Amino acid sequence: MLSTAIIIFREILEISMILGVVLAATRGLSGRGIWIGAGFGGGFLGAGLVAVFAGAISNAASGMGQEFFNAMILFTAATVIGWTALWMRTHARELAGRLRETGEKVTTGELPGFSLSLIIGLTMLREGSEIVLFIYSMALSGQSAGSIVAGSIIGLGAGTVAGMLLYLGLIKMSARYMLRVTGWLLVLLVAGLSSQGAGNLVAAGYFSGFSSQMWNTHWLLAQDGIAGKALHSLIGYSERPTQVEVAFYVVTLLSLLSIMNMMDRHQGKVAAVAVLLVSVCASLAPRSAFALDEIYSPNVEYRELSVEYNGSHTFDNDPAKNNAQEHELAVEYGISPRWEVEASAGFERDPQGTSQLNDFEIENRFQFFEQGEMWMDSGMLVAYDHAVHAGDADTLEVKLLLQKDIGRYTSTANIGFEQEVGVNAAGGPDYVFLWNTRYRYSEYFEPGIEIQSDLGSDNELQHWNEQQHYIGPAVYGRIFGNLKYQAGYFAGVGEGSASSAGRILFEYEMHI
Amino acid sequence: MYRRGIFGKGVFAITLLAGLALGASAQAEDYVITIKDHQFSPTKLTVPAGQRIQLVVKNEQSTTAEFESAELNREKVVEAGSSITVNLGPLDAGDYPYFDDFHRETTGVITAK
Numbered sequence: 001m002l003s004t005a006i007i008i009f010r011e012i013l014e015i016s017m018i019l020g021v022v023l024a025a026t027r028g029l030s031g032r033g034i035w036i037g038a039g040f041g042g043g044f045l046g047a048g049l050v051a052v053f054a055g056a057i058s059n060a061a062s063g064m065g066q067e068f069f070n071a072m073i074l075f076t077a078a079t080v081i082g083w084t085a086l087w088m089r090t091h092a093r094e095l096a097g098r099l100r101e102t103g104e105k106v107t108t109g110e111l112p113g114f115s116l117s118l119i120i121g122l123t124m125l126r127e128g129s130e131i132v133l134f135i136y137s138m139a140l141s142g143q144s145a146g147s148i149v150a151g152s153i154i155g156l157g158a159g160t161v162a163g164m165l166l167y168l169g170l171i172k173m174s175a176r177y178m179l180r181v182t183g184w185l186l187v188l189l190v191a192g193l194s195s196q197g198a199g200n201l202v203a204a205g206y207f208s209g210f211s212s213q214m215w216n217t218h219w220l221l222a223q224d225g226i227a228g229k230a231l232h233s234l235i236g237y238s239e240r241p242t243q244v245e246v247a248f249y250v251v252t253l254l255s256l257l258s259i260m261n262m263m264d265r266h267q268g269k270v271a272a273v274a275v276l277l278v279s280v281c282a283s284l285a286p287r288s289a290f291a292l293d294e295i296y297s298p299n300v301e302y303r304e305l306s307v308e309y310n311g312s313h314t315f316d317n318d319p320a321k322n323n324a325q326e327h328e329l330a331v332e333y334g335i336s337p338r339w340e341v342e343a344s345a346g347f348e349r350d351p352q353g354t355s356q357l358n359d360f361e362i363e364n365r366f367q368f369f370e371q372g373e374m375w376m377d378s379g380m381l382v383a384y385d386h387a388v389h390a391g392d393a394d395t396l397e398v399k400l401l402l403q404k405d406i407g408r409y410t411s412t413a414n415i416g417f418e419q420e421v422g423v424n425a426a427g428g429p430d431y432v433f434l435w436n437t438r439y440r441y442s443e444y445f446e447p448g449i450e451i452q453s454d455l456g457s458d459n460e461l462q463h464w465n466e467q468q469h470y471i472g473p474a475v476y477g478r479i480f481g482n483l484k485y486q487a488g489y490f491a492g493v494g495e496g497s498a499s500s501a502g503r504i505l506f507e508y509e510m511h512i
Numbered sequence: 513m514y515r516r517g518i519f520g521k522g523v524f525a526i527t528l529l530a531g532l533a534l535g536a537s538a539q540a541e542d543y544v545i546t547i548k549d550h551q552f553s554p555t556k557l558t559v560p561a562g563q564r565i566q567l568v569v570k571n572e573q574s575t576t577a578e579f580e581s582a583e584l585n586r587e588k589v590v591e592a593g594s595s596i597t598v599n600l601g602p603l604d605a606g607d608y609p610y611f612d613d614f615h616r617e618t619t620g621v622i623t624a625k
Contacts, residue, residue, distance in 0.1 A: 094591065101576070101592060303576075303589050371586065372564075372599025407604040410585050443582030478582070481616075511578065511589075511614060 001143070001151035003192075006185055007081070007134050008155025009162070011127050016163020018123055021096050022116070023167075025103025031113065035106070039117035043124020050129045053362065053386065070140040074197035077137040078252065081130055082190040083339070085183050086259055095123070098303075102512075115512050118305075122333060137193055140200075187256045195241070195249035202242055213240050291326035291348075292452055292470065292490065292503035295412050295434045298379025298401035300367045302334040306509040308344075314351075314498035321498040325349040326358075338367040346385075359392075361385040365401065377403040381416070393424035399432070410446075411437040431455040438476055446476040450488050456496075469493040470501055483508050545579075545620065547590065547612065548572040552620035561605040561624040570595040577618075581610035584622070 019036075026032045102119050105111040138148050216239060222228050223239040231237035238245060292312035308330040316322040330344030342363040349355035363383035371377050378401065385395040399416025417429035433455060438448025453469045460466040474488030486505040492498045545567060546553045559565050569579045571590040579598060580587045590596045603624040612618040 094594075097591065299587075301587055304587075370597070370599060371588075372601075405585055407602075408583065408606075440583055440585060446582070511576075 001147035004151025005155040009159040012159025020167040025100040029107040035113040039120030042121035046125040047128020071200035077133040078193040085186040191253040194252040198248035300340040308507040312503040316498040393420035428457040430457040450474040465495040565601040567598040578613040583608040
C-alpha cells in the first residue's frame with residue numbers, strides 16, 4: 001500500500017506541476033479550459049489503452065506461464081519507471097519550459113489550440129502508463145486489491161493537496177526537492193521490482209543454478225509482520241532471498257546509482273541501461289509471415305510527430321508466394337531525446353487472397369548515446385504486437401539498432417528476434433537481420449542497397465532454403481517539404497523467398 | 513547515500529545482443545553556430561576535413577529551432593535560449609548545407625576542406 005501511495009503521489013505531483021505551468025502560461029486565453037481538458041482526457045484515454053493492452057497480455061498469460069508473464073511486467077515497470085525517474089532529474093526544467101512556451105504561443109495565437117491539447121495529452125499518456133504498469137506490478141506481487149486501492153487514494157489525495165498548495169504558492173518547498181526525494185524512493189522501488197521479477201523467473205524454473213536461498217533474516221524482521229510487509233512493498237524486502245534476487249537487486253541499484261552519478265557529473269551524457277528480456281520456448285514452429293520492414297535508425301527525433309504509411313508486396317509465379325501484402329498505418333512521436341514511441345495498425349493480405357485488419361502494435365525505440373559520440377550509434381527497439389484474430393499469436397520483438405556514418409555513406413543494421421507469446425504462441429524466437437547502406441547525395445535523393453533476412457527459428461535456422469532473404473536497390477529522401485519517402489525493389493534469394501518483392505513508405509512529419 | 517567516485521565503478525546490466533562498439537571520445541574541435549533573428553551565424557563555416565568535430569549550436573531566439581541536414585545526417589532540436597552539441601565527422605571534403613526545420617528559409621553551409 002505504501003509503495004502504491006508513493007508512486008501515485010509522485011505522478012499526481014508531476015501532473016499538477018504540469019497543470020500549474022500550463023495554466024500560468026495561458027492566462028487570458030479564452031476557451032483554454034477546453035483545450036487543456038481535451039489534452040488531459042486524451043492522455044488518460046491513451047493510458048486506458050495501455051491498460052487494455054496489459055489486459056490482453058494478461059489473457060495471453062496462461063499460455064506462457066503466469067510467472068514468466070509476471071516477470072515481464074515487473075521488468076517493464078522497473079525499466080519504464082527507472083528511466084523516467086532518471087530523465088526527470090535533468091529534464092524537468094526543460095519540460096516545464098517547453099510547456100510554458102507552447103502555452104504562450106497558443107495564447108498569442110501563434111499556435112493552434114490543439115497543440116496545447118497534444119502536448120498535454122502526450123505527457124499525460126506517459127504518466128498514466130506508468131501508473132497503470134505500476135499498479136499491475138503491485139497486483140502481481142501479491143498485494144491485495146484493497147491495499148492497492150487504499151494506497152492509490154492516499155497518494156491521489158496527498159498529491160493533489162501538495163500540487164494545489166504549490167500552485168497557490170502557499171508552501172515554499174521547492175518542487176525540485178520533492179521530486180528528488182521521491183526519486184530516491186523510486187530507485188529503491190525499481191530495484192525491488194527488478195528483484196521480484198527475478199523471483200518470478202526462479203519460480204518459473206529459470207536460473208536453476210542460482211536459486212538457493214542466500215540468507216534468512218526472519219529472526220531480524222519477519223516478512224509477514226507489519227514492518228516486514230511495509231518494507232516488502234516499499235523496497236522489496238524479502239526475508240529469504242535467493243542468490244538471483246539479491247543479484248538483480250544489487251545490480252539494478254548500482255546501475256541506477258552509477259547513472260545518476262554520471263548524470264550529475266556530465267549533464268546529458270547518460271550511458272545506456274537495457275533490461276534483459278529472456279524468452280525461450282522450444283518446439284516446432286509454424287512460420288509467421290515475414291514482410292519487408294522499415295529499417296530503423298537508433299537516433300530518436302525528439303519532438304517530432306509523424307504519420308506514416310508502410311506497405312510491402314511480394315511477386316512470384318508460385319501462387320502460394322505471390323501477392324502477399326502488408327500495409328501499416330502508424331503514428332510516432334519522440335517523447336524524449338532518447339525515446340520514441342510508435343503506435344500502428346497493420347493490414348495483411350495473404351497469398352490466398354483475404355485482406356483484413358491484422359494487428360495493433362506499440363513500438364518503443366531507445367537511443368543509447370548522443371549521435372556521433374561513439375564510434376557507432378546504437379539503440380534498441382522493443383515492440384509488442386497484438387494480433388486481432390483469435391487464432392493468431394501476439395508477438396514480442398526486440399532489436400538492436402546500429403548506425404554508422406562514413407563520409408556521405410550511412411549504414412544501418414537492425415538485428416534481433418521476434419517471439420510469439422501468449423495462448424497461440426508456438427516455436428522459438430524468429431531471428432531477423434536487416435541492413436542498408438545509402439549515399440546521402442541530397443536531402444531529396446539518397447540511393448542505397450538493402451538486405452532483409454528472416455533467418456527463421458528452431459529447425460529453420462539450419463536450413464537456408466526455409467529462410468527468406470531479400471536484397472535490392474532502395475532510395476530514400478524527401479519530397480514536398482515535410483514528406484519523407486523510402487522505396488525499394490528486391491530480389492528474393494533462396495527457395496523460401498518470393499522471387500521478388502517491393503516496399504514503399506511515406507512519412508509526414510511535424511514538430512510540436 | 514552514496515559517495516561520488518565509488519559508484520562510478522558500478523556494474524551495468526548489459527543488452528542481450530552485443531554490438532556496442534565503444535570508441536574513445538576523440539579530442540574534438542569546438543565550433544559555434546548561433547541562431548538569432550532567423551539567421552545562422554556564421555552562415556558559412558569552414559572546418560577541417562577528415563577529423564571529428566564538435567559543433568555547438570546556440571539558439572538566441574525566443575522560439576525553438578532545429579539544426580537539420582540530410583547531407584550531414586543530423587536532425588536535432590535546439591530549444592529557445594539553450595544550446596546543443598552536435599558530433600560530426602570525420603567529414604569528406606565538400607559542402608554540407610543545413611537548415612532550421614522550424615523556419616526553412618534559415619539556411620547555412622558547413623564546408624570541410
